[in-house]
Amino acid sequence: MVTTIRSTDLDFTTIKNNLKLSLKNNTEFADYNYEGSGLSNLLDVLAYNTHYNALIANMALNESYLTTAQLRSSVVSLAEAIGYMPASKTASTATVNLSVNTGNLAGRPSVLSIPRGTQFNTTVDDVAYTFETIGTLTATDDGFGLYVFKDNLNQEAITIKEGTNTRKTFIVSENSIDTTYVIPDKNMDTTTAFVSVFDDLNTTTFATYTDLKQADAIDDQSKVYILRETPNGFYELSFGDGYTLGKAPAAGNKIVVDYLSTNGPVANGATTFTPISQVSVTTGSGTNSYNLTTTTVTKSVSGSNAETLESIRKNAPFSYASQNRMVTAVDYAALIKRNFGYLIKDIQAYGGEDAVRKEYGVVFLSIVFKDDVTQQTIDKTKGDITALATQLQVITFDVKFEDPDITYLETEVNFQFNPKFTSSSVQEIQSRVDDVVTNYFANNTGLFNQSFRRSNLLALVDDVDPSVLSSRADLKLQKRFVPFIGTTESVTLRYASPIAEPSDEKPVIQSTPFFLDGYRVEIRNQLDSYKLQLHATATDTVYIDNVGEYAPSTGIVSLTGIKVDSIIGGNNFIKISADAANMSVSSPGQNQIVVFDDGPSFVQAKIVTTS
Amino acid sequence: MARQLSIEDGNLASSILTSRQKSYSDIDLLFDKKPSGDIYKKQEAAAVKQAVKNIVSTNRYEKPFNMTFGSNITGMLFELAHSQMDRSIEQDIRSTLHKYEPRAKIMDINIVSNPDAYSLRVRLTFRVLTTGEVIDLETTISRLR
Numbered sequence: 198m199v200t201t202i203r204s205t206d207l208d209f210t211t212i213k214n215n216l217k218l219s220l221k222n223n224t225e226f227a228d229y230n231y232e233g234s235g236l237s238n239l240l241d242v243l244a245y246n247t248h249y250n251a252l253i254a255n256m257a258l259n260e261s262y263l264t265t266a267q268l269r270s271s272v273v274s275l276a277e278a279i280g281y282m283p284a285s286k287t288a289s290t291a292t293v294n295l296s297v298n299t300g301n302l303a304g305r306p307s308v309l310s311i312p313r314g315t316q317f318n319t320t321v322d323d324v325a326y327t328f329e330t331i332g333t334l335t336a337t338d339d340g341f342g343l344y345v346f347k348d349n350l351n352q353e354a355i356t357i358k359e360g361t362n363t364r365k366t367f368i369v370s371e372n373s374i375d376t377t378y379v380i381p382d383k384n385m386d387t388t389t390a391f392v393s394v395f396d397d398l399n400t401t402t403f404a405t406y407t408d409l410k411q412a413d414a415i416d417d418q419s420k421v422y423i424l425r426e427t428p429n430g431f432y433e434l435s436f437g438d439g440y441t442l443g444k445a446p447a448a449g450n451k452i453v454v455d456y457l458s459t460n461g462p463v464a465n466g467a468t469t470f471t472p473i474s475q476v477s478v479t480t481g482s483g484t485n486s487y488n489l490t491t492t493t494v495t496k497s498v499s500g501s502n503a504e505t506l507e508s509i510r511k512n513a514p515f516s517y518a519s520q521n522r523m524v525t526a527v528d529y530a531a532l533i534k535r536n537f538g539y540l541i542k543d544i545q546a547y548g549g550e551d552a553v554r555k556e557y558g559v560v561f562l563s564i565v566f567k568d569d570v571t572q573q574t575i576d577k578t579k580g581d582i583t584a585l586a587t588q589l590q591v592i593t594f595d596v597k598f599e600d601p602d603i604t605y606l607e608t609e610v611n612f613q614f615n616p617k618f619t620s621s622s623v624q625e626i627q628s629r630v631d632d633v634v635t636n637y638f639a640n641n642t643g644l645f646n647q648s649f650r651r652s653n654l655l656a657l658v659d660d661v662d663p664s665v666l667s668s669r670a671d672l673k674l675q676k677r678f679v680p681f682i683g684t685t686e687s688v689t690l691r692y693a694s695p696i697a698e699p700s701d702e703k704p705v706i707q708s709t710p711f712f713l714d715g716y717r718v719e720i721r722n723q724l725d726s727y728k729l730q731l732h733a734t735a736t737d738t739v740y741i742d743n744v745g746e747y748a749p750s751t752g753i754v755s756l757t758g759i760k761v762d763s764i765i766g767g768n769n770f771i772k773i774s775a776d777a778a779n780m781s782v783s784s785p786g787q788n789q790i791v792v793f794d795d796g797p798s799f800v801q802a803k804i805v806t807t808s
Numbered sequence: 809m810a811r812q813l814s815i816e817d818g819n820l821a822s823s824i825l826t827s828r829q830k831s832y833s834d835i836d837l838l839f840d841k842k843p844s845g846d847i848y849k850k851q852e853a854a855a856v857k858q859a860v861k862n863i864v865s866t867n868r869y870e871k872p873f874n875m876t877f878g879s880n881i882t883g884m885l886f887e888l889a890h891s892q893m894d895r896s897i898e899q900d901i902r903s904t905l906h907k908y909e910p911r912a913k914i915m916d917i918n919i920v921s922n923p924d925a926y927s928l929r930v931r932l933t934f935r936v937l938t939t940g941e942v943i944d945l946e947t948t949i950s951r952l953r
Contacts, residue, residue, distance in 0.1 A: 209873045228834040232877060232908045233859035235837040235850070245872045
C-alpha cells in the first residue's frame with residue numbers, strides 16, 4: 198500500500214499519477230481518474246507546480262557542475278571560478294612582407310614607420326575582410342630608397358590580423374573599488390587587447406597593463422588586468438585591488454582598451470592583401486605618398502570561434518590541476534593547449550626520463566598542429582611556447598620539440614557482395630565502402646593515443662548495405678624517409694607496431710622504387726630472412742645484397758649504407774611498407790600517431806550469389 | 809487452528825461481491841464551507857454534471873500537458889460567425905465528452921449562437937450511465953466587453 202507520495206519523478210504525468218496513488222488511500226473522493234472532475238483540476242495544479250519546482254531544482258543542480266551544465270554562461274562561470282578563462286573568438290592571422298620604394302627621393306628620412314592598425318583589404322569566398330597590423334613597424338633606408346618594414350622582433354615577416362580595430366574608453370570614478378568595465382562586443386579577440394591607463398583625461402603618457410595570464414609574479418605594483426567573458430557573451434575588464442593582486446587604477450584615470458573585433462574563422466584562407474592607404478614620406482620640400490608593396494608570406498589561418506562548451510569542459514580541470522605552473526608533463530600540455538589551442542589539434546608532453554632515448558632534465562613536446570597552420574607559424578609558435586615555459590616553469594627544464602612520428606597505414610579491404618540484396622551496382626557499393634574506410638580513419642586516427650582497430654572498421658563496412666555479406670581487411674604499416682640524393686646514409690625507422698615475421702612466399706618489407714646507378718631498384722627483405730636487399734625490378738635480381746635489417750618485435754627497420762640517385766613518382770620521399778604482425782590493431786606508442794595513406798589502399802568487392 | 813470454509817462451501821459469514829457499486833464523489837468547486845469546516849462534496853450525478861460542465865467550459869491548450877482536453881467553446885466566441893458554427897461546436901463538445909467523460913452518454917446538444925450579442929448558449933442533455941439519471945446542463949457564455 199502506498200503511504201507516501203513518491204517524489205523522485207520529474208515529469209508531469211508521473212507526478213500526477215503519484216498524487217492519484219496517494220488519493221486512492223482516501224475513500225472520501227473517488228473521481229480523480231476522470232479528467233473533467235474538480236479533483237483532477239486540482240491535481241493538475243499540484244502536479245504542474247511540483248513539476249515546475251522539480252525542473253528548476255534539477256536544472257539548478259545540473260548547472261552547478263562543470264560536467265553537467267548546459268548553458269554557456271554556467272560553463273564559463275564555473276570554469277572561471279577555477280581560474281580558467283575560455284578563449285574568445287580569435288582573429289585569422291597572415292604574414293606578409295611590406296616595403297616602400299621611394300626611388301631616389303632627395304632628403305628622404307633614414308627611417309620610416311607605419312602605425313599599428315594599418316589596414317589591408319582581402320576577400321575570402323567573395324566576402325571582403327580587413328586585416329590590420331598589430332604593432333608599429335619600422336623600416337630603414339637601404340641606400341637606394343627601398344624601405345623594408347620589420348616588426349619589434351626585427352622580423353620581416355609581418356603579422357596581420359583580421360578585424361576592426363576598436364577602442365573603448367572608461368573614466369575611473371570615485372568609489373570605483375571593484376568596478377568592472379564592460380566591453381559589449383561578442384566578437385572581441387581578447388588576445389589582441391591592449392590596455393593602457395592614463396593618469397588623467399588630457400595626458401598622453403600612459404602605463405601599459407598586461408594580461409594576468411601572462412603574469413608570473415604579482416604584488417601591489419603589478420600592472421595586470423583580467424579580461425573575462427560575462428554570462429551574456431560580452432567581456433568585462435577588471436583590475437587588482439591595489440593591495441595584493443596588482444595595481445588598481447585610481448579615480449580620475451582614463452582606461453583605454455584597444456582590440457580587434459573579428460569575424461573569426463570565416464576569414465581563413467585569404468592570400469592577397471591590398472593596402473588601403475599609402476605611406477607618407479616627409480622631406481624638407483614636402484610630403485609624398487608611396488604605395489605599400491605587399492607580398493604574402495603565409496595565407497591567413499587559425500581564425501576561430503569562441504571556445505566551445507565541450508572544449509572548456511575538457512580543458513578547465515586540467516588547467517586548474519596545473520595551477521598555471523608547469524610542473525608535471527600534463528601541466529605543460531594543459532597550459533600550452535590553453536595558450537595556443539587555436540593552432541593545435543593535439544599535444545603530448547613527456548619527461549625525458551620516459552623518452553625512448555632517455556634524456557634527463559628535458560621535457561619533450563610533441564604537437565600535432567592544425568592542417569592549415571604554416572611551417573613559419575609552427576616555428577614561431579614553438580618559440581612562443583619555449584618563452585611561455587620559461588615563464589611558468591617551477592624547475593628549469595629544457596623544452597624540446599619532437600615532431601610526431603607518423604606511421605602511415607595501408608589497408609586492403611575485401612568484401613563479399615550479393616547483388617540480389619540491393620538495387621545498387623557493385624561500383625556504387627564499392628564507392629560507399631571506400632568512403633566509410635576513409636571516414637573511419639579521419640575520425641579515429643591522426644591524434645595521439647588513437648588506434649586503428651580492424652573490427653571497428655569492418656563493423657562499419659558490414660553496415661554499409663545488406664548486400665555486403667562479409668568483409669576482410671589486411672593491414673600494412675608504412676614509413677617514409679626523405680633521402681639526401683646521391684649521398685650514402687644510414688636510416689632507422691620506428692614503426693608504430695610490430696612487423697610480421699619473414700615469410701618464404703613473399704617479402705614482408707617492400708619500398709617504392711627509386712633509381713641507383715641507373716637501375717630501378719626497391720628495398721625488400723630477403724625471403725625467410727630479416728636481411729634487407731636492393732632488388733633491381735627489371736631483372737628481379739638482387740642488386741645489393743645487404744642494406745640493413747629489420748626487427749619484427751620492435752618494429753624497427755635499419756637501413757645501412759643506402760644511397761638514392763633519384764626518386765620515381767614525383768615525391769621527395771620513399772615509402773617503405775611492412776606487413777603488420779597483428780592486422781587487428783595498430784596502437785601507436787609515445788610520440789607516435791597513425792595516419793591513413795589512401796594511395797596504396799584499396800577496396801575490392803567479390804560478387805557472390807550465396808547469402 | 810481455526811478452520812474456515814469457502815463461501816461456496818457454506819461459509820455464510822461473508823458474502824461474495826458480485827458487482828461493484830460505482831460511487832462518484834468529487835470536490836465542490838464552489839469551495840463552500842460546511843459548518844464543520846470541511847468543504848462540500850459533489851456526489852453521484854452532481855459530480856458527473858460538474859465534470860461535464862468543466863469539460864465544456866475548458867478551452868483547448870488550457871489543461872497542462874493535455875492540449876486536446878476541452879470543447880473550446882470560449883475560443884469559438886472570438887471566431888468569425890458562420891452558418892456551420894453551431895454544428896462545429898456541437899461536434900467538438902460531443903467528441904471531447906466522448907473522450908474524457910465516459911460516465912455520461914450524450915442524448916442531445918442544442919447550440920444557440922447569437923452573433924449580434926457575441927454570446928453562445930449550450931444546452932446539453934445526457935444520461936449518467938450507472939444510475940440512468942437524465943440531466944440537463946445549460947450554460948451561456950458571452951464576451952465581457
